[in-house]
Amino acid sequence: METYNTLFSIHELLDAFSNSSDSAVGPDDIRYQMLKHLPSEVLNALLGIMNEIWLTGNFSSSLLQSYVVPIPKPGKDTTKPTNYRPIAPTSCVCKIMECMVNNRLMWYLERNNIITPAQSGFRKGRRTADACMLGIFCQRGFCSEATCYCYFL
Numbered sequence: 309m310e311t312y313n314t315l316f317s318i319h320e321l322l323d324a325f326s327n328s329s330d331s332a333v334g335p336d337d338i339r340y341q342m343l344k345h346l347p348s349e350v351l352n353a354l355l356g357i358m359n360e361i362w363l364t365g366n367f368s369s370s371l372l373q374s375y376v377v378p379i380p381k382p383g384k385d386t387t388k389p390t391n392y393r394p395i396a397p398t399s400c401v402c403k404i405m406e407c408m409v410n411n412r413l414m415w416y417l418e419r420n421n422i423i424t425p426a427q428s429g430f431r432k433g434r435r436t437a438d439a440c441m442l443g444i445f446c447q448r449g450f451c452s453e454a455t456c457y458c459y460f461l
Contacts, residue, residue: 312416315359316408321351324407332397335373340400358405371402
């Protein structure tokens with residue numbers, strides 16, 4: 309079995325908790341602060357449920373539920389529907405599991421050099437601005453008739 313398919317550890321669960329911040333709660337009304345203060349027995353039970361979901365791919369449809377909340381754009385006319393942006397809060401339990409899966413996937417992709425070094429966005433320690441700076445350097449090289457390499461964002 310590939311390392312990315314193994315069961316999640318309590319360390320991965322706690323790491324996902326530590327990287328979470330209080331945000332809008334989903335329809336289950338479970339908050340991050342509630343999850344962060346669970347006793348170890350309950351954390352282990354939650355981890356067991358998440359591992360069962362990971363192994364089988366079967367999970368409660370309630371984890372997929374959300375509701376759309378229209379948020380007015382600052383300084384815009386609130387009588388126009390186009391001046392709202394929708395958010396759809398989902399379950400914090402679901403978001404924690406998504407974080408665990410994402411962390412593991414990124415670890416695997418980075419460890420095996422599957423992501424090109426030119427990829428900057430959505431990576432730890434890198435910013436999209438890094439790629440923009442690279443573009444500026446390429447443009448300067450092109451204008452001075454130096455060798456210029458193409459890149460894609």
